[in-house]
Amino acid sequence: MHEENDDILEQVTTSEYKYGFVTDIEADEAPRGLSEDTVRFISAKKNEPEWMLQNRLKAYRHWLTMEEPKWPNVSYPAINYQDIIYYSAPKQKIAPDSLDDIDPELRKTFDKLGISLNEQKRLTGIAVDAVIDSVSVATTFKEELSKVGVIFCSMSEAIQEHPELIKKYLGSVVPATDNFFTALNAAVFSDGSFCYIPKGVRCPMELSTYFRINAANTGQFERTLIVAEDESYVSYLEGCTAPMRDENQLHAAVVELVAMEKAEIKYSTVQNWYPGDKEGKGGIYNFVTKRGICAGNYSKISWTQVETGSSITWKYPSVILKGDHSTGEFYSVAVTNNCQQADTGTKMIHLGKNTKSRIVSKGISAGRSHNSYRGLVDVAKNASNARNFSQCDSLLLGDRCGAHTFPYIEVKNNTAMVEHEATTSKIGEDQIFYCNQRGIDTETAVALIINGFAKEVMNQLPMEFAVEAQKLLAISLEGSVG
Amino acid sequence: MLKIVNLQARIEEKEILKGINLEIKPGEVHAIMGPNGSGKSTLASVLAGREDYEVTGGSVNFLGKDLLELSPEDRAKEGLFLAFQYPVEIPGVSTTNFIKTAVNEKRKYQGLEPLDAAQFLKIMKEKMKLVEIDQSLLSRSLNEGFSGGEKKRNEIFQMAMLEPKLAILDETDSGLDIDALRIVANGVNQLRSKDKAFLVVTHYQRLLDYIVPDFVHVLYNGRIVRSGTKELALELEEKGYDFIKAEVEKELA
Numbered sequence: 001m002h003e004e005n006d007d008i009l010e011q012v013t014t015s016e017y018k019y020g021f022v023t024d025i026e027a028d029e030a031p032r033g034l035s036e037d038t039v040r041f042i043s044a045k046k047n048e049p050e051w052m053l054q055n056r057l058k059a060y061r062h063w064l065t066m067e068e069p070k071w072p073n074v075s076y077p078a079i080n081y082q083d084i085i086y087y088s089a090p091k092q093k094i095a096p097d098s099l100d101d102i103d104p105e106l107r108k109t110f111d112k113l114g115i116s117l118n119e120q121k122r123l124t125g126i127a128v129d130a131v132i133d134s135v136s137v138a139t140t141f142k143e144e145l146s147k148v149g150v151i152f153c154s155m156s157e158a159i160q161e162h163p164e165l166i167k168k169y170l171g172s173v174v175p176a177t178d179n180f181f182t183a184l185n186a187a188v189f190s191d192g193s194f195c196y197i198p199k200g201v202r203c204p205m206e207l208s209t210y211f212r213i214n215a216a217n218t219g220q221f222e223r224t225l226i227v228a229e230d231e232s233y234v235s236y237l238e239g240c241t242a243p244m245r246d247e248n249q250l251h252a253a254v255v256e257l258v259a260m261e262k263a264e265i266k267y268s269t270v271q272n273w274y275p276g277d278k279e280g281k282g283g284i285y286n287f288v289t290k291r292g293i294c295a296g297n298y299s300k301i302s303w304t305q306v307e308t309g310s311s312i313t314w315k316y317p318s319v320i321l322k323g324d325h326s327t328g329e330f331y332s333v334a335v336t337n338n339c340q341q342a343d344t345g346t347k348m349i350h351l352g353k354n355t356k357s358r359i360v361s362k363g364i365s366a367g368r369s370h371n372s373y374r375g376l377v378d379v380a381k382n383a384s385n386a387r388n389f390s391q392c393d394s395l396l397l398g399d400r401c402g403a404h405t406f407p408y409i410e411v412k413n414n415t416a417m418v419e420h421e422a423t424t425s426k427i428g429e430d431q432i433f434y435c436n437q438r439g440i441d442t443e444t445a446v447a448l449i450i451n452g453f454a455k456e457v458m459n460q461l462p463m464e465f466a467v468e469a470q471k472l473l474a475i476s477l478e479g480s481v482g
Numbered sequence: 483m484l485k486i487v488n489l490q491a492r493i494e495e496k497e498i499l500k501g502i503n504l505e506i507k508p509g510e511v512h513a514i515m516g517p518n519g520s521g522k523s524t525l526a527s528v529l530a531g532r533e534d535y536e537v538t539g540g541s542v543n544f545l546g547k548d549l550l551e552l553s554p555e556d557r558a559k560e561g562l563f564l565a566f567q568y569p570v571e572i573p574g575v576s577t578t579n580f581i582k583t584a585v586n587e588k589r590k591y592q593g594l595e596p597l598d599a600a601q602f603l604k605i606m607k608e609k610m611k612l613v614e615i616d617q618s619l620l621s622r623s624l625n626e627g628f629s630g631g632e633k634k635r636n637e638i639f640q641m642a643m644l645e646p647k648l649a650i651l652d653e654t655d656s657g658l659d660i661d662a663l664r665i666v667a668n669g670v671n672q673l674r675s676k677d678k679a680f681l682v683v684t685h686y687q688r689l690l691d692y693i694v695p696d697f698v699h700v701l702y703n704g705r706i707v708r709s710g711t712k713e714l715a716l717e718l719e720e721k722g723y724d725f726i727k728a729e730v731e732k733e734l735a
Contacts, residue, residue, distance in 0.1 A: 434570045437530050438584035438640065439558035439591065448583060452574025452623065 029218070030087035036060060039187050042087045046156050046190070049163065059176035059186030066180045072343040073372040073404055074312050076248070076285065084250060085218040086188045129154060129193040129209045131222055139193075141205065150203055150234075151196040155223050158194035165196060169227050173256040173293050173320070181252040181287045185221045189254070192222035197232040197263075206462055208237035211253075219250040226256070228263035230296060235266040237465055240273055240309070248276075248311060253288045261296030261323065266304070268461050269317075270469050273309035278367075280339030283311025290317035294326030294352075302329040303346065304460040306469045311340055316374065318347035321355035321383075328357040331457040335473060336369030336401070345375035345406075350386040350416070359390040362454045364473075365401035372404040379416040386416040394424040395453050397446075447474035483508050483679050484549075484648055489540035491528045498524045500704035501540065506648065509676040513690055514683045515715060516701035517723040522683045523567060525701070526652040529681075530564040531557050545647065558584075559591040563646030565637040567653040572624040577636065578606070580624045581643050588644060609642040613669040631662035638669040649673075650681045655689040667692030687719035700726055 030041050039060050043053040068079070129139040129152065145152050151162065159166050176186035193209040211222060228234055240251075251273065257265050267290075276283025286309070292301040303317035319328030330346035348357035357377065365371040371394065379386045394403035405422050427449055435445035450473050451458065458466055489502040498521045506512050516522050528535050529542065531554035542549040549557060572580065586596040597605070610617070613635045625633050634654055641649050651670070655663055670680065670693050682693055690698070690712060698715045700708040702723075707730050708714060718726065 428570070430570045431572055433532055433554065434566065434572075435584075436554035437558050437564050437566075438580075438644070439555050439587045440584055441553075441555045441587070444583065444587070448575055448580070449572055452572055455574040 028089045029085050032085050033082040034060075034084070034086060034188065038086050042188055042190055045087060045089070046159070048159055051163075051167070052159055055171070055176070056187050059183050060188075062177055063180070063183035063187055066183055068180050072314050073370065073374070073406070074314060074341040074343050076312055076341075079248075079250060079285070081184075086221070087190050088218040089190075129207075131191055131193070131209060131211045145204070148201050148204060149198040150201060151194065152207055153194055155189070155192040155194050155225070158225075162194070162196070165227065166194070166225070169256070169258055170223070170225055171256075173258060174254050174289050174291050178289060182254055182289045185223065185252050185254045185289075188219075189221045189223040192224045192253070194224075195226045195234065195236065197226075197228045197234045199229040199260075200231045201229075202232065203234040206235050206237055208239065211238070211240040219252065221251075222253045224253070224255040225258075226265055226267070227258045228260060228265050228299075230261040230263060232260075233264045233266075235462060236268070237462060238267070238269045238271075239465075240271055248283060248285055250285045250287065251310075253290075255288070255290040255317075257290075257292030257301055259292065259294050259296065259299035259301050259326075262298045263296060264300040264302075265292060266302045267292070267317070268465055269303075269305040269307075270461075270465055270472065271305065271307045271309050271313070272472060274311075275309050275338065275340050276311035278338045280311065283340075284309065286310035286313045286315065288315040290315060291320065291347075292318070292328075293320040294323045294328060294355075296326070297323040297352070298325045299323050300327040300329075302327075302331070302460070304331040304457065305333070305344075306454075306457070306461070306472065307332070307334040307342060307344060308472050310342075313340075313342040313344055316345050316347055318349065319357065320349045320351065321357065321386075322351045323355075324352040325354045326352055327355070329460075330357075330359045330361070330375075331460045332361045333364065333454040333457045333469075333473070334362070334371055334373075335364045336366070336371045338367040338369060340367075340369045342370070343372040343374055345373045347376040347378065348388060350377075350379040350383040350388070352383060354385045355383060356387045357389075359388070359392075360456055361390075361392045362457055363392070363394045363403050364397070364450060364453065365394070365403050366397040368400045370402045370404070372406060374406040374408075376408040376410070377418055377420075379411045379413050379418070381412045383413050384415045386413065386418075388416075388418045390418075390420045392420075392422045393453070394422075395450070396424065396426045450474070483545060484681075485543040487541050487543075489525075489528070489542060490538045491524060491535045492538055493524070493535050497538070498535070498704055499528065502701075502704075502706060504699065504706065506679045506681060508647075508679055509674075510697065511674065511680045511682065511693065511695045513693075513695040513698045513712075513715060514681065514701055514706075515685070515687075515698060515718060517727070518685070520701045521704045522685075522701050523652055526564060526650050526681075526683050529557075529650060530554060530562065555587070556591075558644075558646075559588050561647035563641050563644055563649045565634075565641060565649065565651045565654050567656060569625050569628075569633045569637055571626045571628075573626050575624050577620045577622060577624045581606075581620075581640055584640070585643055606643065609639060612642050612672050613639045614665050615639050630657040631659065631665075634658060634662065634666055635669070638666050642669065642673060647677070648679045648681065650683065652683050653685065654682075655684055655686060663689065664692060687715045690715045702726055702730055 030038055039056045043056055139153055174182050176183050195207055197203050259265050273284035273286055294301055301319045307313050321328050328348050334342045334344050336342050346359055359375055361373045363371040363373055373392045377388045392405050396403055403424055407420055409418055431449055432442055432445050451470055461469055484506040486502050486504040489499055491499040514522050537550055582602055589596055615635050695712055698710055699706045
């Protein structure tokens with residue numbers, strides 16, 4: 001059994017990352033390195049208004065005064081910020097007026113990834129904003145969405161077309177000064193998605209952004225902003241992949257969510273950036289700040305994430321529960337294999353009265369990887385009757401990996417009820433043998449056990465994503481039992 | 483159907499099976515009895531292919547194939563079933579989903595199309611009656627939080643669903659009260675047929691009141707030391723294992 005499992009582990013860990021191809025497209029790039037000139041270059045490329053440039057420069061100057069955080073439970077060689085290309089856009093002959101004008105090479109790339117930019121063929125009814133390197137190349141179903149007043153477009157377009165909304169909300173949840181990477185992002189972000197759901201509208205389809213890093217030596221710094229007005233609802237999906245490259249690439253995104261009274265935002269991520277090879281060479285540094293604010297009473301924000309990629313993941317999708325009776329949820333499956341490192345979790349900040357939060361974190365570690373849950377539940381002085389339930393489970397495959405849990409609880413109101421449960425388990429040979437005896441081979445058995453372990457989180461995903469995510473879990477880990 | 487010749491096996495350095503000989507024909511029910519530590523459960527595990535045990539000698543032929551050459555999952559797909567003494571729990575995997583996976587893996591092996599949900603449910607409904615198992619139990623995670631009796635009934639239910647040619651029941655009676663024992667035994671009896679065989683491993687005679695064996699074998703110290711009909715089980719019940727031990731020691735001396 002040991003030997004057989006080792007064999008399967010070997011096979012799995014040597015199996016190719018399916019999305020590792022490079023598309024040969026001409027790119028329009030900024031000179032390598034970061035300076036005020038780079039910031040001005042990006043802003044000029046995007047034809048931005050002066051106020052946006054000033055915001056960027058302010059963020060850049062602030063960034064210069066900051067230091068990279070050292071507290072995450074991850075280790076990596078120092079990043080040379082002067083060695084990164086901060087802007088890379090696929091060269092298109094003309095700006096596409098319609099989806100039909102998109103460069104065929106680009107279209108092929110997305111076809112290969114299983115993402116159709118062709119609205120007619122798209123039966124599942126998901127609107128997609130496709131972002132490659134630094135720019136958004138296409139947004140589908142725009143017209144249909146605009147009929148109900150939903151704005152769904154690239155961030156560049158939003159800055160041009162909806163400056164009043166951008167001025168009001170961009171940086172309102174995650175200010176540029178929040179941390180080292182948000183300051184960097186605010187200075188050099190090049191694109192991303194903007195989504196606005198007007199009062200009383202239930203968004204008629206799932207919205208999604210698909211991120212693809214293609215060019216070498218570039219960083220991707222995108223920015224997502226979702227605003228849901230009173231009594232509106234939106235479900236948003238985010239997916240991402242990158243080519244296999246020997247060097248590490250930095251991805252430092254910022255996502256902001258604003259939910260007004262009785263509004264609900266459901267944000268799901270399936271993160272599958274290139275994780276590096278089995279010796280830990282290459283892979284994406286995924287340093288992301290995601291935060292939502294339940295600004296209105298009875299509002300709700302729910303984060304669901306399935307994290308399987310990246311050589312290092314460092315992110316804490318959080319909710320500020322400002323409105324009374326508001327609800328924050330965080331459902332997470334983080335998988336690490338080989339030399340991957342993940343330090344992820346959430347912050348639930350209870351400010352309003354009768355606020356509720358729920359945290360379900362499932363960490364799966366294999367190979368020589370390290371997987372940490374880090375979470376904060378903060379109940380402010382005036383947040384009476386706050387409720388939190390946290391559950392953090394870890395599953396170990398093999399005996400060379402590590403699982404760590406760092407729960408922080410700060411309660412300043414004595415009516416709060418905060419519960420925390422944690423378990424750590426190993427896939428047992430008994431479980432595998434039991435499955436084998438029923439005619440189920442070891443690979444299928446491991447996939448079955450893993451999906452069982454992660455079920456509570458997977459159930460939160462929209463159907464189209466859940467199937468993909470299940471397969472992804474199986475591919476990332478199947479058979480890696482020792 | 484099953485022919486075991488001079489089977490020897492050990493775990494780490496400890497020799498447990500010291501030359502087992504046993505032949506089982508289609509339609510027969512064989513009981514293996516013996517005191518604790520005699521090697522009963524080891525025999526069941528070795529036949530199912532648990533690799534904690536190392537086979538050091540002998541051969542096992544199952545339906546014309548060298549059983550010891552097959553992986554545990556292929557043994558299962560060839561028609562060998564083990565009802566576990568301690569069924570394991572798999573959190574988050576519903577019992578129904580688990581059994582459906584198992585049934586369809588076997589069908590794939592036989593070159594058959596997988597059952598769709600409707601076909602599967604129909605068969606499941608029929609077999610549920612056999613072991614008086616409740617639908618609600620089957621939608622729960624596999625064996626998680628099941629009582630001892632529920633776990634054993636679930637084993638027999640899986641056996642009914644997988645329709646093995648040879649079923650090995652490893653101390654299925656342990657931890658069962660008399661009602662559960664009757665239900666489990668009933669399930670087994672209804673599955674008896676002229677082309678199926680059973681190997682019932684038990685410490686106590688009482689299970690054999692319900693599942694009446696054609697042959698009874700006594701395992702002691704890694705060998706089958708007595709074989710007979712169901713009367714042998716009754717004799718053991720009356721005289722205890724010490725009588726067998728004493729006889730065997732005398733023969734060896």
